[in-house]
Amino acid sequence: MRAVASLANSDTALAGILTLGMALVVGSALGFEHIGGYVPCALCLMQRNPYYIGLGVGVAALAASTLRLPPVVTRGLFLIITVLMLVGMGLGIYHSGVEWKFWDGPASCSIGATGGATPTNVLEALNSTKAPSCTEATLRVLGLSFAGWNVLTSATLAAIAIWATVRKRR
Numbered sequence: 001m002r003a004v005a006s007l008a009n010s011d012t013a014l015a016g017i018l019t020l021g022m023a024l025v026v027g028s029a030l031g032f033e034h035i036g037g038y039v040p041c042a043l044c045l046m047q048r049n050p051y052y053i054g055l056g057v058g059v060a061a062l063a064a065s066t067l068r069l070p071p072v073v074t075r076g077l078f079l080i081i082t083v084l085m086l087v088g089m090g091l092g093i094y095h096s097g098v099e100w101k102f103w104d105g106p107a108s109c110s111i112g113a114t115g116g117a118t119p120t121n122v123l124e125a126l127n128s129t130k131a132p133s134c135t136e137a138t139l140r141v142l143g144l145s146f147a148g149w150n151v152l153t154s155a156t157l158a159a160i161a162i163w164a165t166v167r168k169r170r
Helices: 002-008 011-034 042-066 071-099 119-128 146-166
Strands: none
Touching: 011 042, 011 071, 011 146, 042 071, 042 146, 071 146
């Protein structure tokens, strides 16, 4: 129990947990795409942006903590991660609502290309290949689509980042 408490009070550990968490989430999404063959829609790709940005911010928080910069620097970076994960959660909620037909998605949801089979066919494929619609979940696990799981993971990471930002330093 003391080990968990010491991790929860270490800026370096919290920065590492957040950075690793963001890497696992976006790495899983890339794995489903490139290994599993699930082609992402426009909203799926948009939901990755907070993670891509957050990874850089997380590495900066790790560096700031490791180099023992003033705590306000690390707290500021944790706050940025909080905002990014809340944005990611909002995008996931929006996308889930589109999938459940609670509201309409953007017009760009069915526009996009997945590339060609050979380099000479790439331009041709751009004109003929469409990304999947944002209105249909390509996979549901325990009743949740990728967007639904993004809501949960973003909320969890946001909660950790909020804790890291507001907790009392010892």
